[in-house]
Amino acid sequence: MTDTTTSGRHARQDKHTVALMGNPNTGKSSLFSALTGTRQKVANFPGVTVEAKIGTARFENSEITVIDLPGTYSLSARSPDERVATEALLGRIEGTPKPDGVVVVLDASSLDRNLYLGTQVLEFGLPAVIALTMMDVAETRGITVDAKKLSETLGVPVVVVNAPKGRGLDELKATLHRTLHHPGKALELSYPEDFSRGVDTLHVNLCDLGVELGFKPTRPEALRLLVDGAGPFFEECEEVGGEAWTKQFFEIRELAGAGRSLSMVEAQTRYGAIGGWMRDVKQTETREGRTKTDVVDGILTHKLWGSLVFILAMGVIFQSIYSWSGPLMDAIDGGFSALGSWVGGMLSDGALKSLIVDGIIPGVGGVLIFLPQILILFLFIAVLEDLGYMARAAFLMDRLMSRFGLNGRSFIPMLSGFACAVPAIMGTRVIEDRNTRLTTIFLTPFMSCSARLPVYVLFIAAFVPEMKVLGFIELQGLVLFAMYWVGVLAAIPTALVLKKGILKSKATPFLLELPSYKAPRIKAVGRTLIDRGGSFIKRAGTIILAVSILVWAAGYFPHSQAVDDQYDAEVATAEAPYDEATVEFDPESADPSALLPFYEVDSAHEARVAAFEEELQDEAELETAIAESKKQRNAEMAKLAAESRDATQALNDYAAWKDLNDARAEIENQRAGHHLENSLLGRAGHLIEPAVKPLGWDWRIGMAAIASFPAREVIVATLGTIFNLGGDQDEESDSLREVVKDAKRADGTPLFTLATGLSIMVFFALCAQCAATLAVMRRETNSWKWPVASFLYMTTLAYLAALVTYQVAHALGA
Amino acid sequence: MLETVVIIAIVTAAAAFAGWRAWQTLRVAKGAKACGGCEKCE
Numbered sequence: 001m002t003d004t005t006t007s008g009r010h011a012r013q014d015k016h017t018v019a020l021m022g023n024p025n026t027g028k029s030s031l032f033s034a035l036t037g038t039r040q041k042v043a044n045f046p047g048v049t050v051e052a053k054i055g056t057a058r059f060e061n062s063e064i065t066v067i068d069l070p071g072t073y074s075l076s077a078r079s080p081d082e083r084v085a086t087e088a089l090l091g092r093i094e095g096t097p098k099p100d101g102v103v104v105v106l107d108a109s110s111l112d113r114n115l116y117l118g119t120q121v122l123e124f125g126l127p128a129v130i131a132l133t134m135m136d137v138a139e140t141r142g143i144t145v146d147a148k149k150l151s152e153t154l155g156v157p158v159v160v161v162n163a164p165k166g167r168g169l170d171e172l173k174a175t176l177h178r179t180l181h182h183p184g185k186a187l188e189l190s191y192p193e194d195f196s197r198g199v200d201t202l203h204v205n206l207c208d209l210g211v212e213l214g215f216k217p218t219r220p221e222a223l224r225l226l227v228d229g230a231g232p233f234f235e236e237c238e239e240v241g242g243e244a245w246t247k248q249f250f251e252i253r254e255l256a257g258a259g260r261s262l263s264m265v266e267a268q269t270r271y272g273a274i275g276g277w278m279r280d281v282k283q284t285e286t287r288e289g290r291t292k293t294d295v296v297d298g299i300l301t302h303k304l305w306g307s308l309v310f311i312l313a314m315g316v317i318f319q320s321i322y323s324w325s326g327p328l329m330d331a332i333d334g335g336f337s338a339l340g341s342w343v344g345g346m347l348s349d350g351a352l353k354s355l356i357v358d359g360i361i362p363g364v365g366g367v368l369i370f371l372p373q374i375l376i377l378f379l380f381i382a383v384l385e386d387l388g389y390m391a392r393a394a395f396l397m398d399r400l401m402s403r404f405g406l407n408g409r410s411f412i413p414m415l416s417g418f419a420c421a422v423p424a425i426m427g428t429r430v431i432e433d434r435n436t437r438l439t440t441i442f443l444t445p446f447m448s449c450s451a452r453l454p455v456y457v458l459f460i461a462a463f464v465p466e467m468k469v470l471g472f473i474e475l476q477g478l479v480l481f482a483m484y485w486v487g488v489l490a491a492i493p494t495a496l497v498l499k500k501g502i503l504k505s506k507a508t509p510f511l512l513e514l515p516s517y518k519a520p521r522i523k524a525v526g527r528t529l530i531d532r533g534g535s536f537i538k539r540a541g542t543i544i545l546a547v548s549i550l551v552w553a554a555g556y557f558p559h560s561q562a563v564d565d566q567y568d569a570e571v572a573t574a575e576a577p578y579d580e581a582t583v584e585f586d587p588e589s590a591d592p593s594a595l596l597p598f599y600e601v602d603s604a605h606e607a608r609v610a611a612f613e614e615e616l617q618d619e620a621e622l623e624t625a626i627a628e629s630k631k632q633r634n635a636e637m638a639k640l641a642a643e644s645r646d647a648t649q650a651l652n653d654y655a656a657w658k659d660l661n662d663a664r665a666e667i668e669n670q671r672a673g674h675h676l677e678n679s680l681l682g683r684a685g686h687l688i689e690p691a692v693k694p695l696g697w698d699w700r701i702g703m704a705a706i707a708s709f710p711a712r713e714v715i716v717a718t719l720g721t722i723f724n725l726g727g728d729q730d731e732e733s734d735s736l737r738e739v740v741k742d743a744k745r746a747d748g749t750p751l752f753t754l755a756t757g758l759s760i761m762v763f764f765a766l767c768a769q770c771a772a773t774l775a776v777m778r779r780e781t782n783s784w785k786w787p788v789a790s791f792l793y794m795t796t797l798a799y800l801a802a803l804v805t806y807q808v809a810h811a812l813g814a
Numbered sequence: 815m816l817e818t819v820v821i822i823a824i825v826t827a828a829a830a831f832a833g834w835r836a837w838q839t840l841r842v843a844k845g846a847k848a849c850g851g852c853e854k855c856e
Contacts, residue, residue, distance in 0.1 A: 350817055543831075545828070546835075549828035550829060550832060775843035778844075787843075
């Protein structure tokens with residue numbers, strides 16, 4: 001405890017550090033956010049908080065640093081997250097302040113079970129306050145908890161809090177402030193005599209090792225070590241004390257147990273004490289029959305009905321991603337397109353204009369256009385999480401996963417891998433068994449993270465027709481749903497091979513807490529959307545922007561003057577047969593021209609055709625509509641031409657201008673293509689082309705895929721930049737979806753077909769294209785072996801799967 | 815001339831930023847950064 005006195009008579013300020021401890025799903029993270037104002041994700045999965053989070057709460061003149069420790073069920077030293085909690089509680093984590101006190105968060109609706117950890121923490125003897133949460137949930141279950149009696153029984157102040165509604169927070173802070181100044185004493189439980197003697201002997205033994213360990217172990221720590229007989233602390237002592245210590249340790253254990261399991265002795269003592277206390281503290285109203293929650297759980301976790309609900313829920317998500325995002329995507333697309341035209345009009349031709357118009361705007365804009373889809377995906381995930389559905393889905397999937405040799409705990413990080421593999425891999429710390437943890441880390445990157453979504457959406461929108469299956473299911477949404485299964489299907493045999501081979505381990509029981517159902521909180525869902533949307537925009541504005549600039553530079557330089565001269569000469573030759581009025585006509589120019597009325601009539605016709613193509617699905621209907629529009633255009637032009645001889649001449653000049661304009665556009669495309677082929681990017685691309693050709697890709701797709709190895713969504717930005725530089729983007733087709741549809745190979749055949757699109761999507765579904773994932777894999781496994789193996793395995797698998805996909809689809813005529 | 819200078823400055827800044835990000839990722843791998851290196855805690 002530190003008292004800091006500043007100058008001034010009344011400016012004395014206290015500074016304290018307290019730790020927040022509790023089981024998962026007790027509302028601990030919500031309490032942390034409410035106390036500190038720090039924004040933090042509250043999820044329904046046990047073990048989401050795998051790292052200690054720190055914030056600051058204020059009370060009168062006090063500043064309280066609050067450390068939010070991982071949610072755990074006990075302080076057992078077996079799993080890394082539980083050890084982190086104990087280490088942090090004792091102030092032995094570098095860079096994390098030592099707590100002066102602790103707030104033990106207990107869920108009133110599961111008080112007995114919560115007190116198991118609670119008693120372990122209170123034994124450490126730190127000044128403590130109990131925050132009793134979920135009183136409302138307890139009431140709905142007919143449970144009444146007497147907070148005053150609980151406080152008297154444990155000898156620790158108890159405050160009832162409801163963090164989401166802001167109730168009890170001031171009282172908690174005030175109680176905490178008082179307790180830190182007037183601490184109580186450690187909780188003492190009555191263990192059997194042999195057990196207590198064993199703890200004392202081991203404590204003395206550990207104190208002897210203290211100098212080499214670098215800290216003085218406490219008695220509760222000795223108790224933990226005695227019972228657990230494994231874990232990082234045991235390994236540390238074994239290393240320091242050597243064989244002699246290990247031998248002595250097991251002798252102490254044997255004597256302490258007196259023929260019984262030590263875990264059993266501990267559990268019996270704790271639950272025995274808790275059971276006794278509960279008789280006075282807790283009243284449970286006996287209710288006949290099943291509660292509403294039981295009925296709903298019966299359906300959602302049922303093998304058949306639960307699976308159907310799960311498939312339905314996922315189906316709705318993927319359908320909505322397509323159905324709802326259209327207008328927003330078009331608005332963003334239109335915005336960037338207008339920005340490109342405006343900036344293009346402001347700058348004179350040259351490298352700077354190309355950098356902005358061909359590099360930055362299509363690169364960043366091409367990625368940002370997928371913001372609506374990302375928001376819709378996370379809207380559903382946040383609502384389902386908040387509702388309490390995700391834990392039921394995990395329970396349901398656990399049955400399936402256990403058939404493939406995976407521990408049920410593996411499914412939780414893998415499920416969060418659908419959002420992002422980085423926190424998912426960090427979440428594997430809750431898995432006790434090393435081999436299962438390594439298998440889960442290896443499999444998590446196969447889950448389709450949100451960065452893959454733009455890639456799927458782009459190619460599905462370009463190649464899968466907008467049609468309905470069975471009259472109500474969007475085909476595009478169905479294909480997107482299928483793409484999410486590609487990674488899962490690849491993970492299953494991989495899991496089987498790993499779990500039956502090098503990472504074999506015994507099956508361990510899976511305990512999953514099913515949180516109570518809650519109405520989604522608008523604020524929490526909104527916060528998730530702002531966080532996720534913000535991250536996506538930030539990525540577009542930082543790494544995507546940087547890569548777009550670098551790809552542009554590699555695609556623009558060296559920029560040969562000789563190539564420009566050659567195409568300038570070709571333009572001059574194309575213009576030579578036409579008169580001046582035709583050559584000089586510019587619809588954007590302010591100068592009056594007799595050709596302009598004809599241009600306007602023609603433009604109106606083109607706008608109508610574009611609208612028909614967007615609206616009409618039926619081929620015959622579309623043809624009729626276009627023919628009608630053409631008839632209207634010809635009639636209007638004939639009417640204009642009939643006005644005078646000059647007008648007739650203007651119509652002829654306009655027709656000539658259209659031919660010339662097409663010729664000039666073709667030359668400009670060739671010029672851009674030539675520059676791109678000559679560039680650094682083009683030269684490197686041609687070197688790798690033989691390797692990607694069997695996948696149906698040309699060098700441009702190959703280079704975009706290579707540029708995407710640090711972060712997979714970069715492909716969208718890179719393709720946008722490459723096609724702009726290469727002249728594949730004309731004035732009308734300004735969206736990347738359209739460009740992808742229209743892009744041609746050197747021989748004039750379409751570059752992207754359905755087979756190419758599928759091959760790219762399968763490659764991206766399976767390839768290890770995320771540097772952050774590989775880095776965190778290295779850190780969590782403490783070895784380069786796993787990230788290297790993951791990278792090689794996933795990339796090879798992705799290549800082979802894309803190869804088979806393309807070759808089969810191509811053979812089938814796709 | 816000014817255009818060339820601006821282009822060189824922008825491309826160099828982009829390369830420096832990409833390099834810095836690569837270095838940060840390596841720090842995560844070596845355990846020097848507590849976070850996972852995802853965009854949330856950049």
